[in-house]
Amino acid sequence: MNREWLEKDFYKELGISSSASQDEIKKAYRKLARDLHPDKNPGDTKAEERFKAVSEAHAVLADPEKRKEYDEARRLFASGGFGRGGYAPGGGYTGGGGFTNEFNLGDIFGGAAAGAGDGGLGDILGGLFNRGGTRTTSRPRRGSDVETETTLGFREAAQGVTVPLRMTSPSPCTTCHGSGAKPGTSPRVCPHCNGTGVISRNQGAFGFSEPCDDCRGTGSIIDDPCVDCRGTGIQNRTRTITVRIPPGVRDGQRIRLAGQGEAGLRGAPSGDLYVTVHVSQDKVFGRNGDDLTLVLPVSYSELVLGTTVSVPTLEGRVGVKVPPGTADGRTLRVRGRGVPKRGGGAGDLLVTVKVAVPPKLDDEAAEALRRYAEAEKAGGFDPRAGWAGA
Ligand SMILES: [Zn+2]
Numbered sequence: 001m002n003r004e005w006l007e008k009d010f011y012k013e014l015g016i017s018s019s020a021s022q023d024e025i026k027k028a029y030r031k032l033a034r035d036l037h038p039d040k041n042p043g044d045t046k047a048e049e050r051f052k053a054v055s056e057a058h059a060v061l062a063d064p065e066k067r068k069e070y071d072e073a074r075r076l077f078a079s080g081g082f083g084r085g086g087y088a089p090g091g092g093y094t095g096g097g098g099f100t101n102e103f104n105l106g107d108i109f110g111g112a113a114a115g116a117g118d119g120g121l122g123d124i125l126g127g128l129f130n131r132g133g134t135r136t137t138s139r140p141r142r143g144s145d146v147e148t149e150t151t152l153g154f155r156e157a158a159q160g161v162t163v164p165l166r167m168t169s170p171s172p173c174t175t176c177h178g179s180g181a182k183p184g185t186s187p188r189v190c191p192h193c194n195g196t197g198v199i200s201r202n203q204g205a206f207g208f209s210e211p212c213d214d215c216r217g218t219g220s221i222i223d224d225p226c227v228d229c230r231g232t233g234i235q236n237r238t239r240t241i242t243v244r245i246p247p248g249v250r251d252g253q254r255i256r257l258a259g260q261g262e263a264g265l266r267g268a269p270s271g272d273l274y275v276t277v278h279v280s281q282d283k284v285f286g287r288n289g290d291d292l293t294l295v296l297p298v299s300y301s302e303l304v305l306g307t308t309v310s311v312p313t314l315e316g317r318v319g320v321k322v323p324p325g326t327a328d329g330r331t332l333r334v335r336g337r338g339v340p341k342r343g344g345g346a347g348d349l350l351v352t353v354k355v356a357v358p359p360k361l362d363d364e365a366a367e368a369l370r371r372y373a374e375a376e377k378a379g380g381f382d383p384r385a386g387w388a389g390a
Pocket residue numbers: 173174175176177178179180181226227228229230231233234
């Protein structure tokens with residue numbers, strides 16, 4: 001448990017009374033978390049702060065054990081049972097507002113709750129914001145997430161592709177395999193803190209925990225640091241990883257590759273890699289969701305008489321039948337020849353016909369067309385029949 005908790009009113013944070021039921025806590029949190037979520041308020045640091053505060057309040061109050069601890073600690077605090085100078089002499093604490101150390105309520109509440117606050121909340125917030133701030137626990141820190149981008153051709157994006165991505169990022173040191181110790185040696189457990197990374201000091205009835213100075217909170221001591229990484233266990237390396245981009249990605253889509261991000265310090269899990277995909281335009285195809293679109297140039301006579309035209313698809317060509325009497329601008333659907341869908345199947349190919357008009361005709365064709373125009377009129381065709389502008 002963190003001393004800062006005592007200064008915070010988690011109930012007020014969630015806008016509920018201190019007698020609220022677990023159900024009411026859950027409800028209040030859900031609503032606030034929805035409104036304040038960083039995805040919904042990009043760049044709004046105030047909302048982010050509030051979101052963190054609300055998450056922290058919920059993490060404590062939603063856990064009946066932690067809530068009990070919190071309530072009891074606050075009761076003690078409010079009654080002046082501790083904190084009001086009782087242990088100030090000689091200690092790090094010099095008065096109101098300076099609650100920066102962690103302390104261990106386990107000492108107060110009989111040990112059962114020792115360490116109850118450890119990690120849980122940090123993990124929640126760490127996961128969301130990935131700030132990697134200084135942690136005072138001995139738990140190895142997960143590597144950071146890494147962002148990168150790649151540009152794919154239109155057809156690659158539609159069909160899926162395996163691409164190499166070059167990235168420079170901290171990786172586990174190849175010399176010491178991330179341990180930080182010179183090959184042939186290994187880190188030893190810090191004798192000062194027994195590998196916990198924290199030192200407990202007792203002052204009167206209260207126990208305080210601080211990061212261990214000897215091992216800087218890591219819990220282990222490296223006598224012979226690896227020369228290649230100077231004991232950190234990480235090296236900057238340029239690596240090329242091969243990433244399989246699934247079929248059907250869209251321009252601007254962000255893909256998460258678990259465990260491909262920055263290496264964790266000293267054997268901690270790696271972060272994730274996020275790849276933002278840009279998709280370049282294609283000369284032939286457009287895209288509408290899972291459907292591929294294309295514009296097919298046709299002549300007037302092809303529309304009138306009907307024809308079959310060979311058109312490209314993502315895989316090979318297909319013959320598209322243009323029925324006699326097809327109107328200009330009509331869209332013909334070729335089922336299943338669009339963009340592959342997740343989980344099987346594919347969208348359709350949508351072929352829109354567009355009349356191409358010859359800029360000029362030779363004498364023979366012009367003569368034939370004139371005769372055709374007369375025949376058309378004689379046949380009773382009026383292009384503006386039923387037209388509102390007539
Ligand atoms: Zn090394």
